Amino acid sequence: MLNKQVLMASRPVGAPKLSDFRLVQTELPDLKEGEVLLEVVYLSVDPYMRGRMSEGKSYAAPMQVGDVMVGGTIGRVLRSHDPNFSYGDYAEAFVGWQQYGIVPGKQLRKLDPQAGPLSAALSVMGMPGLTAYFGLLDICKPMRGETVVVSGAAGAVGSIVGQIARLKGCNVVGIAGSDDKVKWLTSELGFDSAYNYKTSPNHYEKLKDLCSKGIDCYFDNVGGAITDAVFGLLNPNARIAICGQISQYNNTEAELGPRNLSQILVKTATVRGFLVMQYLDQAREALIEMGGWLREGKLKYRETFVDGLENAPAAFLGLLRGDNTGKMLVRVSPER
Amino acid sequence: MLNKQVLMASRPVGAPKLSDFRLVQTELPDLKEGEVLLEVVYLSVDPYMRGRMSEGKSYAAPMQVGDVMVGGTIGRVLRSHDPNFSYGDYAEAFVGWQQYGIVPGKQLRKLDPQAGPLSAALSVMGMPGLTAYFGLLDICKPMRGETVVVSGAAGAVGSIVGQIARLKGCNVVGIAGSDDKVKWLTSELGFDSAYNYKTSPNHYEKLKDLCSKGIDCYFDNVGGAITDAVFGLLNPNARIAICGQISQYNNTEAELGPRNLSQILVKTATVRGFLVMQYLDQAREALIEMGGWLREGKLKYRETFVDGLENAPAAFLGLLRGDNTGKMLVRVSPER
Missing domain, CATH: 3.90.180.10 (Medium-chain alcohol dehydrogenases, catalytic domain)
Structure with missing residues (x-):
């Protein structure tokens, strides 16, 4: 055969x-x-x-x-x-x-x-959904009223991250790569705000505007200049989950960017890289909760x-x- | 008066x-x-x-x-x-x-x-000693047999960090700015190895040589090129405490360096900035333990x-x- x-x-x-x-x-x-x-x-x-x-x-x-x-x-x-x-x-x-x-x-x-x-x-009931679930809940640990920023927000992972953060009562800001995606995030998925990074290249000013209380949690799928801007707007004790760095994957050598560890220091922030494999033993419970949200229409x-x-x-x-x-x-x- | x-x-x-x-x-x-x-x-x-x-x-x-x-x-x-x-x-x-x-x-x-x-x-029984104690034990959480790298190793904080890591059974590598300091670290304080960053500017090769099993914990006092090199040598689940970034403090604008979040991602590493003030409620117990080590000659x-x-x-x-x-x-x- x-x-x-x-x-x-x-x-x-x-x-x-x-x-x-x-x-x-x-x-x-x-x-x-x-x-x-x-x-x-x-x-x-x-x-x-x-x-x-x-x-x-x-x-x-x-x-x-x-x-x-x-x-x-x-x-x-x-x-x-x-x-x-x-x-x-x-x-x-x-x-x-x-x-x-x-x-x-x-x-x-x-x-x-x-x-x-x-x-x-x-997708939602598999690897990307679990990635969103554990990265957000175990690493970002968002609390009601906090501001959560998600890059790659219209992707398989980011779109779920933002919705779970909304379920937890957060102010959710998405960053995506087209006006249609931005519209989907805000009008269908319930993100509080979102912007198109391709047409708004000044990320710092844009994020400062959308995150008037600073950034408590950042779920990073992309890295690069967007992430640099986020580091400048962190609140004390911010939590940053590094899920992906898609802007960097095609680089043939390490791209240069502003050194950001001083920001991590003065904001006593935590940055953690994670892989969904680390959470496989908890996947069953997570899928039960996600399935419930799906049936109730809370997760799209x-x-x-x-x-x-x-x-x-x-x-x-x-x-x-x-x-x-x-x-x-x-x-x-x-x-x- | x-x-x-x-x-x-x-x-x-x-x-x-x-x-x-x-x-x-x-x-x-x-x-x-x-x-x-x-x-x-x-x-x-x-x-x-x-x-x-x-x-x-x-x-x-x-x-x-x-x-x-x-x-x-x-x-x-x-x-x-x-x-x-x-x-x-x-x-x-x-x-x-x-x-x-x-x-x-x-x-x-x-x-x-x-x-x-x-x-x-x-010094040892005050702010710098407590900074070393909590940054190492609460953030790096070194385990016996692991490799701990300390930058600014001959300073008030770094010199204590390395000695506590030795007490915990780690392989301790110090980075300092003169041959005399390096000698003090290895011959008096018990660091397993140390090097002079001013005369060994290829940090990556030097650290690769001294850390043959990779780096599990990094206590960072300096930032910059030394820290870049450490990021390239991390072991899975490495823990990095950002205590200081002295190489960056005099910059008038953010210095550029290779983006390192992809390293944090693939090594599922954790990077955390901290301030000793966060631990004041535990200072008494820490000082009792440090005082014991001092009296026993385990801490110099x-x-x-x-x-x-x-x-x-x-x-x-x-x-x-x-x-x-x-x-x-x-x-x-x-x-x-």
């Missing part, structure tokens, strides 16, 4: 190009004891993948040229050598950018298609779909440019 | 100059109910004073031109309108750069001259004395240049 896969064809220098990826066909190996054959339905493309394409030490080993691109997926079981899974079951797995994946059954999370849209397991989400595995590289490049609103997903095969 | 005082004569631009200070004589006011007249014996000069001389928001209001320079002191009671203090008592108070100070008795901490050298109340300290109030500006400028080993103190009048 033939499998389509997207490989890393070359290590990107700066912004990835379509030529850094290659679509290939390979023969699927036989299923071993305990393994499950999944047909991928949805593939998640995420900013962290840019980091995996680079050489150099990080929390995960870098991919090598010729490797199948990594990624979270939702798939349908075609064959199973694990008694817990049968034909037609849906499950989440880390299969990567391919049409089919063979995975040990114990690495699958079974999904109930009746419980809600399947794709949500890769949006997904941007791109069709076809062959378009996954374009979807990923679009994600890095900010083409998506909410979660960026590739529809590899139709739901049945 | 006449009092000598050192005023801020002008707000420094860049590095403070002697002309930014002025020695004046003023008439002491009368003592009010509850107040105590202190003759200053020791005056502490500290890096934070550079921040107080600048305009701009910080944790404390900036000084104004014409103000008496602020500072911690040890003094001898000459007259008292507070029943808790009598002639000849020694006490710590925040009197500033002057010969005499009038302070409400309740703002004094009485000192027992039999308990140990009086000056220690401004050094003080650099400059004689005469009129030389306080020179002492302060020397401190900013790193002339001191251990605590920099001005001897305003002799102990009796």
Whole structure:
């Protein structure tokens, strides 16, 4: 049986190009004891993948040229050598950018298609939602009446962060990359205010205006000049969660910016980098709470779909440019 | 009765100059109910004073031109309108750069001259010692076998940080500004290693060499290029206490440096600015523990004395240049 896969064809220098990826066909190996054959339905493309394409030490080993691109997926079981899974079951797995994946059954999370849209397991009810939940609640620890700023606010993570902060009674300010996104944040998601960083390049003045009481919490997805401006407006004991630094991922050497540790010192602020993996043991409780908010209409989400595995590289490049609103997903095969 | 005082004569631009200070004589006011007249014996000069001389928001209001320079002191009671203090008592108070100070008795901490050298109340058994203790133990939380790097390691705070980290079983690496200081750290204070940042400007290679297992804790007194190098060598879940940024205090605008938040992200590191004031309610217990270590010879300290109030500006400028080993103190009048 033939499998389509997207490989890393070359290590990107700066912004990835379509030529850094290659679509290939390979023969699927036989299923071993305990393994499950999944047909991928949805593939998640995420900013962290840019980091995996680079050489150099990080929390995960870098991919090598010729490797199948990594990624979270939702798939349908075609064959199973694990008694817990049968034909037609849906499950989440880390299969990567391919049409089919063979995975040990114990690495699958079974999904109930009746419980809600399947794709949500890769967005609000999956990794991005949990990232938002734990980064905000465990690191920023927002308190009622505080001001919470979110960069990358219209992305899969940022859009959830802002809504949870609203649920906690905070003044929520979002930063996003288009007027449409800004409108979505304020008119549909309930952000108190938001602005388009592309048309308002003076972040300090803009944020000073929107955060008249200063900034208590900052959930950072982007880094760079936006983050510099936030550091100048921190309140005493501010908490900053570093979730992503998408503005920096394509740099070929460290970008220079104003040194900000003096701000951290005089504001006795805390800056913490985190990964959602650190919280996996608490994921179940978090998903129960998030599911409740979803059913009550307190949490909304949006997904941007791109069709076809062959378009996954374009979807990923679009994600890095900010083409998506909410979660960026590739529809590899139709739901049945 | 006449009092000598050192005023801020002008707000420094860049590095403070002697002309930014002025020695004046003023008439002491009368003592009010509850107040105590202190003759200053020791005056502490500290890096934070550079921040107080600048305009701009910080944790404390900036000084104004014409103000008496602020500072911690040890003094001898000459007259008292507070029943808790009598002639000849020694006490710590925040009197500033002057010969005499009038302070409400309740703002004094009485000192027992039999308990140990009086000056220690401004160094190891005072603010710098507590800063080291809480910054290291509460923020860095070093664990046995971990590698702890201290910048400004031969200063009043850094020298104590390194020794406490040794007591906790850590591999301690100090960074200091002269070969003599380096020798003091390794041969007398028990640091595992140390280097002279002035003669080893490639901090990354030097630290990589001295920290073969990476850096788990960093106690930062200096900022700048040294701190940049540390960020490149952090281990997962590293903890960084921002205590001072002395390399940045004389900047007239924010210095540029490589953006380091991506390092904080991939290493899931925590960076926290802190002030010793945050821990005042726990100071008593800390001083008891530190006093024990001192008596047992597990904690050593050094003080650099400059004689005469009129030389306080020179002492302060020397401190900013790193002339001191251990605590920099001005001897305003002799102990009796």
